[in-house]
Amino acid sequence: MFNIVIFGAPGSGKGTQSERLIKNYGLHHISTGEVLRGHIKNGTELGKVAESYISKGQLIPDDLMVDILANVFDTEAAGKKGVIFDGFPRTIAQAEALESMLAERGSKVHAVVGLDVDDNELIDRLLKRGQETGRVDDNLETIKNRLEVYHNQTYPLCDYYQKKNQYRNIPGKGNPDEIFNLICEELDKLAHDE
Numbered sequence: 001m002f003n004i005v006i007f008g009a010p011g012s013g014k015g016t017q018s019e020r021l022i023k024n025y026g027l028h029h030i031s032t033g034e035v036l037r038g039h040i041k042n043g044t045e046l047g048k049v050a051e052s053y054i055s056k057g058q059l060i061p062d063d064l065m066v067d068i069l070a071n072v073f074d075t076e077a078a079g080k081k082g083v084i085f086d087g088f089p090r091t092i093a094q095a096e097a098l099e100s101m102l103a104e105r106g107s108k109v110h111a112v113v114g115l116d117v118d119d120n121e122l123i124d125r126l127l128k129r130g131q132e133t134g135r136v137d138d139n140l141e142t143i144k145n146r147l148e149v150y151h152n153q154t155y156p157l158c159d160y161y162q163k164k165n166q167y168r169n170i171p172g173k174g175n176p177d178e179i180f181n182l183i184c185e186e187l188d189k190l191a192h193d194e
């Protein structure tokens with residue numbers, strides 16, 4: 001398997017770039033945010049729990065989130081060429097759990113692609129997305145909470161993955177096609193080195 005984590009703050013373009021990566025590399029996409037929104041839409045018990053966190057811009061507790069991810073992975077990823085993890089991991093504990101989960105299944109994270117975008121641009125993008133899609137957590141107050149959570153709990157993963165030499169920083173502001181080309185260059189280098 002060839003597994004990638006697409007990493008970045010809310011609004012950094014993880015979903016947009018994942019769509020392109022799926023087409024180009026034939027990978028399977030797992031977005032934990034989408035999984036949770038699916039549960040909310042279907043009115044499941046998990047959806048009710050998830051909604052209480054998502055509406056405040058907080059993270060779902062690690063234990064619960066790791067169980068959800070392992071479940072989705074085992075249901076969807078069998079026989080696939082590889083997976084793009086989008087929105088997971090968001091904490092060091094999740095990153096450690098992902099590593100063990102993949103090791104138990106004879107695989108690993110091959111690269112972490114980090115999209116680097118400044119906060120002002122993120123806020124503009126998320127407010128615009130809120131207007132276009134009606135996503136409940138894309139309002140100014142929740143956006144500010146999500147960015148604070150990102151800086152405190154998720155951003156330390158850059159350092160974590162840099163130390164493991166897995167982190168590839170990509171400037172995430174500008175033309176999406178150009179950003180995608182930069183990602184491809186990094187991944188192609190990696191495939192070449194493997």
Ligand code: AMP
Pocket residue numbers: 010032033034036053054057058059060061065086087088089090094137146
């Ligand atoms: P996203 O669509 O990735 O922006 O995720 C939307 C919301 O879902 C986040 O603000 C969190 O409340 C929740 N969520 C998604 N992925 C995770 C995760 N890996 N850990 C904890 N909460 C998550």
